[in-house]
Amino acid sequence: MTVEQRQQIKPDICVIGAGAGGLAAASAAAAFGVNVVLIEKARMGGEALNNGALPSKALLAAAARAKACRDAARFGIKSPRFGVDFAAVRDRVRAVVAAVEPQDSRERFNGLGVRVFAGEGRFTDAETVAVDGYDVKARRFVIATGSSPALPAIPGLAETPHLTNETIFDLAECPRHLIVIGADSIGLELAQAFRRFGADVTVLEPAAPLAGADPECATVVIDALAREGVVLCPGIEIRQVRRSLARVQVDIVAGGDGEQKLQTIEGSHLLVAVGRRPNLENLDLDAAGIRYQPSGIVVDRGLRTTNKHVYAIGDVTGAPQLSHLAHHQAGLVIRNALFRTPVDAGRYAVPVVTYTDPELAQVGLTEDEARAQAGVIRVLRAPYRENDRARATGATNGHIKIVTDRKGDILGATIVGAGAAENIAAWTLAINQKLNIEAFAGVILPYPTFSEVGKRAAMTYFTRGLTSPLVRRIIGWLRRFG
Numbered sequence: 170m171t172v173e174q175r176q177q178i179k180p181d182i183c184v185i186g187a188g189a190g191g192l193a194a195a196s197a198a199a200a201f202g203v204n205v206v207l208i209e210k211a212r213m214g215g216e217a218l219n220n221g222a223l224p225s226k227a228l229l230a231a232a233a234r235a236k237a238c239r240d241a242a243r244f245g246i247k248s249p250r251f252g253v254d255f256a257a258v259r260d261r262v263r264a265v266v267a268a269v270e271p272q273d274s275r276e277r278f279n280g281l282g283v284r285v286f287a288g289e290g291r292f293t294d295a296e297t298v299a300v301d302g303y304d305v306k307a308r309r310f311v312i313a314t315g316s317s318p319a320l321p322a323i324p325g326l327a328e329t330p331h332l333t334n335e336t337i338f339d340l341a342e343c344p345r346h347l348i349v350i351g352a353d354s355i356g357l358e359l360a361q362a363f364r365r366f367g368a369d370v371t372v373l374e375p376a377a378p379l380a381g382a383d384p385e386c387a388t389v390v391i392d393a394l395a396r397e398g399v400v401l402c403p404g405i406e407i408r409q410v411r412r413s414l415a416r417v418q419v420d421i422v423a424g425g426d427g428e429q430k431l432q433t434i435e436g437s438h439l440l441v442a443v444g445r446r447p448n449l450e451n452l453d454l455d456a457a458g459i460r461y462q463p464s465g466i467v468v469d470r471g472l473r474t475t476n477k478h479v480y481a482i483g484d485v486t487g488a489p490q491l492s493h494l495a496h497h498q499a500g501l502v503i504r505n506a507l508f509r510t511p512v513d514a515g516r517y518a519v520p521v522v523t524y525t526d527p528e529l530a531q532v533g534l535t536e537d538e539a540r541a542q543a544g545v546i547r548v549l550r551a552p553y554r555e556n557d558r559a560r561a562t563g564a565t566n567g568h569i570k571i572v573t574d575r576k577g578d579i580l581g582a583t584i585v586g587a588g589a590a591e592n593i594a595a596w597t598l599a600i601n602q603k604l605n606i607e608a609f610a611g612v613i614l615p616y617p618t619f620s621e622v623g624k625r626a627a628m629t630y631f632t633r634g635l636t637s638p639l640v641r642r643i644i645g646w647l648r649r650f651g
Contacts, residue, residue, distance in 0.1 A: 174302070175299070175302055175303065175304050176302065176303050176304070177303070177304045177306060178206065178284075178303055178304070178305055178306070179204075179305075179306045179307070179308075180203075180204040180205055180206045180284070180305065180307050180308075181198070181203040181204045181205065181307065181308050181309065181507075182194070182195070182198040182203060182204070182205045182206070182307060182308070182309050182310075182311065182503075182506065183205075183206045183207075183208065183290075183298055183305050183307035183309075183310045183311070184198075184205065184206070184207045184208065184310075184311045184313060185208045185290045185298065185310065185311070185312050185313065185314055185452070186208070186209065186215065186312065186313035186314040186315055186448075186483075186485070187207055187208075187209035187213045187214065187215060187273070187278075187285075187313075188214065188215020188216055188217060188218075188313060188314075188315045188483065188492075188495065189215060189216075189217045189218075189483070189492040189493075189495045189496050190311075190313040190315075190482045190483035190492075190495030190496060190498060190499045191207065191209070191215070191311070191313035191314075191483075191499070192207075192213075192214070192215075192273055192278070193495070193496045193499035193500065194311045194313060194482065194499035194502060194503055195207045195278060195281075195283045196278070196281055196283070197499060197500060197503040198503050198506075198507065199278075199281045199282045199283050200281075201503075201507055202282075203507065204284075205282065205283045205284065206283070206284045206285075206286065206305055206307065207278060207283050207284070207285045207286070208285075208286045208288065208289075208290040208298070208300050208305075209285065209286070209287060210287070210288055210289040210290075213270075213273050213274055213275055213278075213285075214269070214270065214273035215315050216315050216316070216484075216492075217492040218266060218269060218270065218273055219266065220334050220335045220338065221334060221492070222492050223265065223266055223269060224262045224263075224265070224266055224338045225334070225338075225355070225358060225359070225524070226524060227261065227262040227265040227266070228258070228262050228338065228359075228362050229358060229361075229362050229524055231258045231261060231262075231362075231366075232361065232362035232363075232365040232366060233365070233526065235251075235253055235365045235366060236365045236397075236526070238251045240563075243563055244563070253343065253366050253367055255340070255341065255342055255343040255366060256341045256342070258366070259338065259339070259340065259341055262338055263338075275287070286300045286301050286303070287301070288300045288301035289451055290305070290452070291451055291452055291453040291456075292452060292453045292454060292456045292457035292459070293453070293456055294456055294457065295456075295457050295458050295476055295478065296457075296478060298310065307478075308478070308506075309478055309479070309480065309506040310478060310479040310480070311479075311480045311481070311482060311499070311502055311503075311506075312452070312459075312466060312474070312479060312480070312481040312482070312485055313481070313482050313483050313485065313495065313499070314447075314448040314449070314452065314485045315447075315448050315483060315484045315485060315495075316445035316446055316447050316448055316484035316485065316490055317335075317445060317446055317448055318333035318334060318335060318441065318442075318444075318445055318446075319443060319444045319445050319446040320333075320441060320443075321350070321407075321441070321443050323350075323407050323409070323410050324408070324409045324410070325409050325410040325411045326410045326441070328411075328412070329410045329411055329412045329417055329439065330412060330417065330439070331410075331417070331439040331440070331441050332438060332439065332440045332441070333440070333441055333442070334355060334359075334442065337359065337440055340438075343363065343366045343367055343368050344363060344368045344436070344437045344438035345368060345369065345436075345437040346368065346369040346370070346371070346435070346436035346437045346438070347360070347363045347368045347369070347370050347371075347436060347437070347438050347439075347440060348370075348371050348373065348417065348419055348434055348436040348438070348439045348440070349370065349371070349372045349373065349440045349442060350373050350374075350407065350419075350439070350440070350441050350442065350443055351372075351373075351374065351441065351442035351443040351444070352372050352373075352374035352377075352378035352379065352401065352403065353378075353379065353380070353381075353442065353443075353444070354379070354521075354522075354523040354524070354525075355442045356372060356374075356440070356442035356443075357372065357378065357379065357390065357394060357399075357523065357525055358523065358524050358525055359440060359442065360372050360394065360399050361394055361397065361399060361525050361526065364394075364397055364398055364399050365397070369398075369400075369436075370398070370399045370400065371399075371400045371402065371434055371436065372394075372399060372400065372401045372402065373402050373405055373407060373419065373421060373434070374401070374402065374403045374404070374405070375404070375405060375406060375407065376403070376404070377403055377404070378391050378401060378403055379391070379523065379529070381521075382521075382523070382529060382531060382535075382583070383531060383535040383536060383537075383570065383583045384537075385536075385570065386529055386531070386568075386570060386583045386584075386585040387529065387585075389527060389529075389566065389567055389568070389585045389586075390523065390525050390527060390529050390585060393525070393526065393527055393566060394525065402421065402423060402434075404423070405421045405422060405423045406421060406422040406423075407419060407420070407421055408420040408421065408422060408431070410439065413435070415437075416435055416436065416437055417435070417436055417437070417438065417439045418433050418434070418435045419433070419434045419435075419436075419439070420432070420433050421433075421434060445484060445490055446463075447464070447465040447466070447484060447485045447486070447487060448484075448485055449461055449465075449466070449485065454466070457476050457479060458475060458476045459474045459475055459476050459479055459481075460474065460475040462487070464487035465481075465484070465485055465486045465487030465488070466481040466485055466486050466487075467486075468480070468481050468486050468514075470512075470513050470514055470515045471501075471502075471505055471511070471512050471513065471514065472486070472498055472501060472502050472505075472512070472514050473505075480502040480505075480506065482495055482498035482499055482502060483495030483498060489519065489521065491519065491521065493519075493520075494519050497517070497519075498514055501514055517601055518532050518533045518597060518600040518601055519532070519597075520532040520593045520594070520597045522589070522590045522593065524590065526587075527564070527566050527567045527585050527586045527587060527589065528584075528585070528586065528587070528588070528589035528590050529583070529584075529585045529589060530583070530584045530585075530589035530590050530592070530593035531581070531582070531583045531584075531593070532581065532582055532593055532596055532597045532600060533572070533579070533580055533581030533582060533596070533600045534572055534580045534581035535572070535581055535583065536548055536570070536572055536581075538581070539572045539574075539580045539581055543574050543580060545574070545575045546572055546573065546574055546575070546580065547572070547573045547574070547575065547577070547630060548570065548571070548572055549570070549571040549572075549573065549606070549626040549627065549629050549630055550568055550569065550570050550571075550626055550629070551568060551569050551622050551623070551625035551626035551629065552565075552567075552568045552622075553565050553566060553567040553568060553586045553587070553619070553622060554566075555625070556617070556619060556621055556622045556625070557616070557617040557621075558617035558618050558619050558621070559586070559587065559619065559622075561617060562587065564586065564587035564619075566586065567584070567585045567586020567587065567589070568584075568585060568586065568622070569582070569583070569584045569585075569586070569592075569622045569623050569626050570582070570583045570584075570626075571596070571606065571623070571626050571627065573605075573606050573630065576605070577605045577606040577607060577630055578603065578604075578605055578606075579596065579599045579600055579604055579605070579606055579609075580600070581600070582596035582599075582600070582623075584596075584622075584623075586619070586622070587619055588619040588620075592619060592620050592622075592623060595609075595620070595623070596623070606627050606630045607627075607630075609623060609624055609627035610624065610627040610628045610630065610631060612624060
């Protein structure tokens with residue numbers, strides 16, 4: 170198509186990518202009545218809807234029911250024999266995604282006043298994006314193209330059948346033996362789920378499982394998976410992957426104390442879950458003067474790129490790969506683009522959750538980070554086993570760990586246990602609002618709830634004061650007055 174044949178449109182905002190962040194940015198801008206263009210080359214809803222957060226949580230919910238059936242006798246329930254119809258599990262996962270699709274659909278966004286292009290957008294200069302025969306000259310652009318599964322440079326991997334989070338939800342049969350490469354959140358969540366469906370599961374991790382989490386709390390999750398029969402192999406080196414008839418084989422080197430041993434792990438399926446890479450291909454960022462690195466597009470604290478007309482949000486910036494973070498960043502850039510309100514994306518504490526059983530949720534600084542940054546700190550703990558709701562439901566595995574400075578200001582919180590993903594919300598609010606631990610010690614909570622574990626931990630901050638000689642003398646002196 171010649172330049173003369175191309176049509177030109179001039180919206181206020183052009184968003185490239187219709188994942189969690191892109192959809193949030195487009196809908197927020199449209200709500201203010203501005204002219205918005207949204208470009209998506211693949212499926213509306215992006216990773217979170219189609220291959221990530223939503224289908225994985227639907228799969229985990231089914232796996233939790235399978236575990237509950239096996240554990241029913243603990244609660245005095247005699248359950249008949251049960252089996253897992255894995256094709257039906259897959260169909261339910263698809264049904265959950267299908268139920269949410271309309272709210273992320275092209276039709277809905279057209280109804281909101283957003284003009285949606287199904288095509289690949291690329292910059293032709295600093296102020297123009299070409300898509301589907303159009304030149305879009307927007308006042309501001311938002312790049313929200315997300316990320317894709319990263320494949321490690323393992324000899325033989327490209328020639329060996331393997332799964333990623335983009336394909337594993339299409340399985341109609343449960344693997345007999347699933348080998349998982351990667352022991353971060355995604356790898357461990359899926360490892361536990363497939364183990365509960367009846368698969369043998371081996372997890373291979375060159376580093377440490379859940380490496381970014383608080384080590385003490387991560388150990389609780391790792392031990393729980395081991396008790397369920399998930400075989401974890403941390404600190405190994407993967408030498409080669411190959412296909413052997415209908416099976417896959419992975420050669421690893423394991424061992425300690427100066428000895429190394431070559432082993433071959435054989436399974437029916439291989440899942441690669443070692444992280445993600447930003448989707449930068451075919452954007453022609455150089456044409457727009459946008460600086461980028463292999464880790465993602467370079468942005469300042471206001472999420473603006475080296476091109477003052479262009480913002481970037483979410484996974485494509487190399488930020489933590491979290492749908493809720495991309496959604497939050499979308500609100501920041503629209504606020505800045507439309508109202509010139511200064512924003513600082515780095516000032517907010519962002520919660521991170523691993524949806525294993527027990528769940529692992531973390532926000533703010535870990536204990537090690539706090540010691541490095543804040544010096545003198547207090548670490549407050551309370552176990553689930555002393556919580557009445559945990560006793561009643563049989564979910565006594567886990568604890569909460571709160572980090573404060575010497576004055577009691579909350580620096581970080583980690584919860585490992587039932588309901589951790591829900592209960593981290595209050596601690597996220599506390600950190601972002603710069604609350605003191607006193608606020609939690611005095612809050613009234615419903616009984617019995619898992620949230621009481623947090624209050625119990627908060628109250629331990631004041632334990633030292635209760636036993637001090639000065640406090641005892643004051644109490645004795647006040648007794649004289651009746």
